[in-house]
Amino acid sequence: MSKELIRLKDVSMQFEGETVLDNINLYFNDKEFLTLLGPSGCGKTTTLRIVGGFLVPTSGDVFFDGVRINDVPPHKRQVNTVFQKYALFPHLNVYDNIAFGLNIKKVPKDEIKTRVHEMLEIINLRGFEHRSVTSLSGGQQQRVAIARALVNNPKVLLLDEPLGALDMRLRKDMQQELKRIQREMEITFIYVTHDQEEALAMSDTVVVMDGGRIQQIGTPEDIYNEPKNAFVADFIGESNIVDGIMREDGVVEIFNRKFRCLDKGFAPNEAVDVVIRPDDVDIVPEKDGQLKGTVTQVTFKGVQYDIIVDFYGFKWLIQTTDFCPEGSKIGIKIDPDGFHVMKKSHYSGMFGDYSSYSEEYDEISENESEEEE
Amino acid sequence: MSGNTRRRTGALIAPYSIWALLFIAVPLFFVAYYAFTDNSFGFTFGNIARFFTETSRETGSRIYIDIFMRSLKLAVISTAICLLLGYPLAYFMTRASAKAQKIMMVLIMIPMWMNFLIRTYAWMTILQDTGILNGILSGLGLGKMHIIGTESAVVVGMVYDYFPYMVLPIYSIMAKMDYKLIEAARDLGCNGAQVLRRVIIPLSIPGILNGVTMVLIPSISTFYISQKLGNGRFFLIGDAIEGQYVANNLHFAAAMAFILMVILLVAMALIKYLTGRGKYGEGAKA
Ligand SMILES: Nc1ncnc2c1ncn2[C@@H]1O[C@H](COP(=O)(O)OP(=O)(O)OP(=O)(O)O)[C@@H](O)[C@H]1O
Ligand SMILES: [Mg+2]
Numbered sequence: 181m182s183k184e185l186i187r188l189k190d191v192s193m194q195f196e197g198e199t200v201l202d203n204i205n206l207y208f209n210d211k212e213f214l215t216l217l218g219p220s221g222c223g224k225t226t227t228l229r230i231v232g233g234f235l236v237p238t239s240g241d242v243f244f245d246g247v248r249i250n251d252v253p254p255h256k257r258q259v260n261t262v263f264q265k266y267a268l269f270p271h272l273n274v275y276d277n278i279a280f281g282l283n284i285k286k287v288p289k290d291e292i293k294t295r296v297h298e299m300l301e302i303i304n305l306r307g308f309e310h311r312s313v314t315s316l317s318g319g320q321q322q323r324v325a326i327a328r329a330l331v332n333n334p335k336v337l338l339l340d341e342p343l344g345a346l347d348m349r350l351r352k353d354m355q356q357e358l359k360r361i362q363r364e365m366e367i368t369f370i371y372v373t374h375d376q377e378e379a380l381a382m383s384d385t386v387v388v389m390d391g392g393r394i395q396q397i398g399t400p401e402d403i404y405n406e407p408k409n410a411f412v413a414d415f416i417g418e419s420n421i422v423d424g425i426m427r428e429d430g431v432v433e434i435f436n437r438k439f440r441c442l443d444k445g446f447a448p449n450e451a452v453d454v455v456i457r458p459d460d461v462d463i464v465p466e467k468d469g470q471l472k473g474t475v476t477q478v479t480f481k482g483v484q485y486d487i488i489v490d491f492y493g494f495k496w497l498i499q500t501t502d503f504c505p506e507g508s509k510i511g512i513k514i515d516p517d518g519f520h521v522m523k524k525s526h527y528s529g530m531f532g533d534y535s536s537y538s539e540e541y542d543e544i545s546e547n548e549s550e551e552e553e
Numbered sequence: 554m555s556g557n558t559r560r561r562t563g564a565l566i567a568p569y570s571i572w573a574l575l576f577i578a579v580p581l582f583f584v585a586y587y588a589f590t591d592n593s594f595g596f597t598f599g600n601i602a603r604f605f606t607e608t609s610r611e612t613g614s615r616i617y618i619d620i621f622m623r624s625l626k627l628a629v630i631s632t633a634i635c636l637l638l639g640y641p642l643a644y645f646m647t648r649a650s651a652k653a654q655k656i657m658m659v660l661i662m663i664p665m666w667m668n669f670l671i672r673t674y675a676w677m678t679i680l681q682d683t684g685i686l687n688g689i690l691s692g693l694g695l696g697k698m699h700i701i702g703t704e705s706a707v708v709v710g711m712v713y714d715y716f717p718y719m720v721l722p723i724y725s726i727m728a729k730m731d732y733k734l735i736e737a738a739r740d741l742g743c744n745g746a747q748v749l750r751r752v753i754i755p756l757s758i759p760g761i762l763n764g765v766t767m768v769l770i771p772s773i774s775t776f777y778i779s780q781k782l783g784n785g786r787f788f789l790i791g792d793a794i795e796g797q798y799v800a801n802n803l804h805f806a807a808a809m810a811f812i813l814m815v816i817l818l819v820a821m822a823l824i825k826y827l828t829g830r831g832k833y834g835e836g837a838k839a
Contacts, residue, residue: 234736254739261740267733271755281741284751332741 191240414531421532460518469511587807600808726760
């Protein structure tokens with residue numbers, strides 16, 4: 181098994197008295213692809229900068245291979261960074277940008293040449309060595325930034341939203357590319373994004389953060405299937421989250437109706453949050469339904485329809501390939517594995533209600549979180 | 554571009570062209586006209602030739618060439634001192650808090666609001682043999698220093714006068730520099746000195762060249778400072794022009810001004826060429 185490489189122990193960070201990271205405990209394994217995922221301002225970049233050596237935590241320790249490195253400056257760490265906005269050197273061409281780190285380390289010129297050309301090959305920019313970096317497109321600059329870091333053979337590569345500025349198409353390609361590079365070169369990637377799809381697609385481990393705290397650490401499957409609280413459930417994919425009561429192991433009650441589920445280990449009659457993913461709901465004729473509701477909105481999404489269904493005043497998002505016209509009455513069935521039961525947290529009641537759902541739902545929520553910053 | 558838009562653009566820049574003609578071209582024309590004519594306004598190369606050939610009766614050396622070389626030397630020394638003092642200052646300013654930056658900016662600019670005659674007189678009272686500096690030195694038991702009337706005094710005056718013109722362009726370039734670039738350099742293994750040499754200095758070259766131009770050109774043609782702080786012993790090219798002008802030798806004064814101008818224009822073109830080549834990305838081509 182891969183061994184632990186970096187550890188953050190009780191790390192807190194304050195700026196002017198304001199707590200930005202609150203007691204972070206986290207370890208990064210060798211050769212692992214770990215993603216820090218969270219909304220804007222949750223402290224992802226700050227965490228990365230602490231690992232990179234650009235910030236010294238207000239309290240707590242950073243260990244590399246078991247050695248405390250709190251006070252080791254960035255240029256003495258075996259870590260390289262791909263910055264959020266690339267930060268390529270505008271006075272150097274593509275070749276000299278990539279060769280920068282090797283030149284500093286006084287690597288022989290011939291070797292620099294071979295290694296830079298290898299990198300150009302990997303990032304698919306052969307023949308671009310003499311181009312000015314300012315003349316490159318966003319995607320090309322991005323790849324140069326990655327090459328500039330990778331060419332140094334770092335043990336750990338820190339990537340701060342490296343694909344943030346790219347369009348959807350290029351983003352998808354680059355995700356694959358990065359994943360391939362990470363596997364082939366066997367480097368630990370610590371990757372920052374606020375795009376949950378990207379995080380799930382690329383990572384071995386996902387760390388969900390909010391408000392300077394770690395909400396959950398796990399594999400993409402864990403995070404998606406077993407979210408720990410309403411924040412994680414809502415942030416990762418779409419979720420309907422309703423109040424429930426755990427009557428006994430394997431039986432949860434919502435809307436005063438008992439359902440079979442797979443969850444256990446709660447106190448009898450404990451109040452809980454219940455997550456039902458939009459694609460875990462089967463639509464059946466109204467008379468056969470475990471719950472009955474009215475379709476209030478239908479949106480065609482290509483692969484499926486997103487429909488909003490009103491159950492006793494609570495609106496759910498359901499994804500279905502069957503067309504149900506607006507206003508129709510439907511019944512639904514949920515298999516036991518379609519329920520996910522979570523303990524109540526301070527996030528309870530804040531997420532998972534689609535009453536205000538609209539086409540712009542995602543956009544609105546993103547704008548809101550940016551204003552908070 | 555259609556003929557129509559071209560005409561419209563022409564109409565738009567017309568006022569500027571008239572302005573430029575009036576205040577730049579016409580005076581230049583008269584300088585050149587006087588430079589190449591004699592007292593009866595007949596064409597001659599005599600004034601120009603006099604600058605290059607006139608020799609001193611006592612020493613036999615070329616008077617005006619010597620004066621020019623002395624001006625050039627003092628100007629280069631002053632510019633170098635301004636750069637050596639100004640560059641680190643500009644760098645530390647960009648690192649200071651926003652408030653400290655504002656205060657430093659004001660301190661640097663305050664002398665520019667004073668008339669330069671007054672500034673020069675102030676330096677006279679400081680540097681005189683019985684002046685403030687020597688008062689402090691002897692008060693500390695360090696003995697006296699004779700500065701006034703030496704080249705050093707002239708250099709001090711010039712550095713003081715032109716220092717802001719060095720600091721401000723460098724500061725403005727550095728303040729715009731992306732701090733992430735410095736972090737990137739650190740990340741790639743640079744220590745402090747390497748960051749300076751490989752990133753900060755190369756990126757601030759346009760500011761350095763601007764500062765050098767803005768200090769070198771006025772200090773090469775400076776006058777008055779040399780008369781007052783040099784006790785009139787260090788005649789500079791600016792003083793020579795002024796002297797000939799006051800003595801009503803307008804044609805020779807114009808000839809010297811013309812030669813100086815040509816030299817400065819060539820120097821500026823050279824600097825501009827260097828700046829252009831140093832522009833990001835170009836020049837870096839292998
Ligand atoms: N140098 C600083 N001084 C003061 N506050 C800071 C500083 N750096 C970050 N912060 C604050 O810390 C919080 C977390 O910032 P951070 O950059 O880590 O967020 P992030 O998760 O990377 O967000 P984004 O997705 O927008 O990049 C923010 O509220 C930010 O304003
Ligand atoms: Mg960030």
